[in-house]
Amino acid sequence: MPSHALFAILEPDGSTSLFHSRWRGGLLHADLFWGAEAMLDTIRAQDAVDAIPGIVDEVWCDGGVVLDLRARTALWFGGWPGSSIPARRLHHAMLSELWPGWALRWAHEGIVDLVRAIGGDIARVIDRHPLPPLEPRFELDGLTGCVSVRNATGALAFWPIAVLGEESGRLVLDRLDPNESLPTLDFAEWTDEFPDVGLHIDHAARTVELWCAHWLPDHDRRLAHAWPGWQTRWARDLFETQLEATSGLLRFPEPSRAALVADVREGLLHDVGSLARWEPRGPHDIARAAARFDAALARL
Template sequence: MLRNFAWSSVIILGGRAPHTPAVRASSVPAVGAFWQDQHNFEDRFVARALPGFLLLGLFRRTTRSVTGSLFVVVEGVGVGALAHYVVVGELGVELRVSSFGAVSLLRDMFWGPEHGLRFAQEQASTDRWRLESMCEGVACIDTVQRTLVVQSLYGCGLPLPVRRVYLAMLTATWPGWSVRWAPRGLFDVLEHVCLDPEIVRDSPGADPLPADWDLAADDSINTVVSVRTEAGELFFYGAGNSALLPDLLEVGPDGVLAGALRRPELAPTVFPMSGLHLDLGRRAGGYWTADTLGHPVDDPEWPGWMLTCWYDRYEEQLARTDRALKLPEPVAAEQIRQFLNQGDQPAVRDEMLAKAWAVLE
């Protein structure tokens, strides 16, 4: 992620892409960034570019199962929601890639092993792993160990409680398989196939916190920050998209505590993407996220502090805040139904849905 951005000219072509969640700044490394607000699908866009660069964004249908994919052209280079597909068989590892596959990856993998394997093998073959900051989704289908490993940043459009229900349903459509989420994205898949994750690591760095990072409205809180003082009192910060979890971890406790708006309780109306809890008396804390746990989130360096990664276990923060932190309860069935009704519908749809909905009965 580039530092010291200057605002530049931006042209947005075409209309809104329905049901298209956020594209992170890391999707456009070394040039600029363009993303949609991740909490809803309204026409809210932010674009940053270096002075003298022109960044164009437009929507286009590019693969059979993607409706309203986001396509960004930066100095003539197409950058989309890139996904890797990894197929492990008796003869070795097949590596494939789709420039826009991350948008629909969780839906494409939902319809069972035969459909998922066929879909993955229809994607473009490649012998080059993309950097983790460019890869926004990954599916690893290990036919030897009968294991499916999935992750997509576009799954962040499903709040964590909903994503858990989705994974339970996915297990039903992949009977006899071990199904798991990859919290560290491409890193987890590389470790699964016995390769060094360092080959895809880059270091985009975090953005400096803006002065108003903690002034997010209740309907646009991205990260919930809770602080227990040495006297045992609690207060909260609500961080919007201008202060993502990596940014908060980067500035350390002093930077976080410099926030201006300390709230006695917090009740976001949209389920947040991440959370951070600090206990000043114990100099300890923890964090959780629905996002990918890549650099620098998985190894924050806070001298004298003990920080614990809770992965997606947001309940850890709730347990430490005496119920003063109130998170909404999403309606999982309805959100998953809307999610699965998007895009192309395979022939096995009704059969797989019958298996999946049985999980909720």
């Protein structure tokens, strides 16, 4: 199945070079792992294009990198090793060790952030189809996040959820059955997995705040449009904002450092192995990757 990726190099002379891959989008973390020079070589080896291909939009683009050679910055999104925001943060800290002299940033809006960084038209890559509505449910399988609501009197209530689409907006309030709410929520009692998304609604302040592990294109505008008359804030991946807003009544699992290291290491080496099979002449080697991983980890 295709996994499209867009690459852009902001050259020292001020020009922009564009490249496209039909399959690399979900494996960029394994490319980035080898450092700036290797990443630059990998990008230049992809298909050069004069403009962003039509297939590269928020639906079909699974990853991308913008390398600014003058500012020495790398803006990227795509697959990451591990299965949670804490794992991604560990991976990002490790990448920073492996890219000395560079600043790496996660593109929270995915392809939109990349297009914006190269001065392109973001309307060209935005999908206008509605997202799925909220479906509160209590089954273990598929549990990914929660909605927390502080009512006008200050009381809090929680709903574990499996699907959350911000386009549903105020319909969320109609779908939350008070009889299925919880006065407190400890995620560790429901699942070992770290949540992916959270929505906090405060009726008295008329505020709505959303965080999410995944990139969400054009999300500030979409969230505001979905909640007219409310003050909205997209907190990117800062799940801590919901914990702070819920007075200690909401708790998320706290994975140990050893568990996070194992999670990231396993995912990274697996995907390095995949690239090694597809590109035997490339830099990807599992033994070298394991040694490089351990050396970078020791410096954190």
